[in-house]
Every structure is written in C-alpha cells, then in structure tokens.
Amino acid sequence: MRISDILRVKGERVVTVSPEADVTELLAVLAEHRIGAVVVARDGRVEGIVSERDVVRALADRGAAVLTEPVAAIATAQVRSVTRDAAVHDVERLMTERRFRHVPVIEDGALRGVVSIGDVVKFRIDELETERHSLEEYITGERA
Numbered sequence: 001m002r003i004s005d006i007l008r009v010k011g012e013r014v015v016t017v018s019p020e021a022d023v024t025e026l027l028a029v030l031a032e033h034r035i036g037a038v039v040v041a042r043d044g045r046v047e048g049i050v051s052e053r054d055v056v057r058a059l060a061d062r063g064a065a066v067l068t069e070p071v072a073a074i075a076t077a078q079v080r081s082v083t084r085d086a087a088v089h090d091v092e093r094l095m096t097e098r099r100f101r102h103v104p105v106i107e108d109g110a111l112r113g114v115v116s117i118g119d120v121v122k123f124r125i126d127e128l129e130t131e132r133h134s135l136e137e138y139i140t141g142e143r144a
Contacts, residue, residue, distance in 0.1 A: 003091060003105055003115055004084035006123050012113040014104070016041040019048070019072035023055060026071050037102040039111060040075045046104055046111055048075035081106040082115070092120050 016039045017026055029038055030052060037051035050071055058066040058074040066074065081104045082091050091103060095117050105113040136142075 001088045001123070001127065002084065003082055003086045003088060003113075006088065006115055006119050007084060007105065007113045009123075010113070010115075010119055012105075014039055014111050014114050016111075017050070017071055018042055019070060019075070021071050022068050023058070023071060023074065024067045026050060027055065027067075036116070037114070039079075039104055039114060040071055041111065044110065046079055046081070046106065048072065048077045049079050049102060049104065050075040051102065079104060083107050084112060088120060088123060091115060092117075092124070095120065 015029060015033050015035060017029055019040050019042055021029075026038065030036065037049055039046055040048035040050055048071075054074045054076065055066075058069075062069075080094065080098065080100070082094070084105055084107060086105075095101065095103060101117045103115050104111055105115060
C-alpha cells in the first residue's frame, strides 16, 4: 500500500504557518485545528515543520519569552518528506527510526499532504482487520 491510499481517505488539506508568525499564533493554529504539528511554508515552499514538542522544548530552554519569537526560531528546518508513491511500511519505518510523528508529502515541489504516525497506524490496523476478516471467511467458508 502507498501513501496515496492514506491521503485518499484523509485528504490533502495541509495547515501551514509562515516562518514569521510568532509562537503564540502557532499555538492558536494548533488548537483551532486540533493538530500536533504544522508545516512552515512561504509562497507554497516548505521551509520547516514545527510541533507541540518543539514548543515545549523551547519553553523549557528559554522560558515564556519564546512565545513572541518567530516560528522559524523553533521549527525543524531539515524536513524529511515523502511522495504519494512511497510505501506505507517504508514511511512507518522512517518515522519510527527517525522518531518523528509527521511527514510532509511533496511532489513536483508542491505540498500535497501531511501524514502522521496516527494516520499510518490507523491504516495498518484497518489493513490487518481486512486481512483477518478475509482469512476468517476463507477458513469458515462463509462469504458476507
């Protein structure tokens, strides 16, 4: 299965913030959309990714003053991305090994979506449930 299969269900809508937005604005966006990370972009070009964890680490390091700093000051600038053709198990492995929870989907220089570890886990559970159901039908000879 491919990342395109996840995006087909999830959709390609991506929440972004500009690098100049301050951290307080970022927190409002995260809360409004009930998400854990956003892509930092300017003119449609990905410049980073920033998560709740980044905010917590910056607060612990620099205190409340970080809330007025630009998002670019706390964002991860070296973003690993995937394409829609990437295999789900490869992305799952990448996320686990590199310890990140969100991966932008970029094709032809354009942001096409974001996949979270939750999206991947849900997809895999659904896939396993379908397989289990098919095996039960095969063993019992029952067809729904």
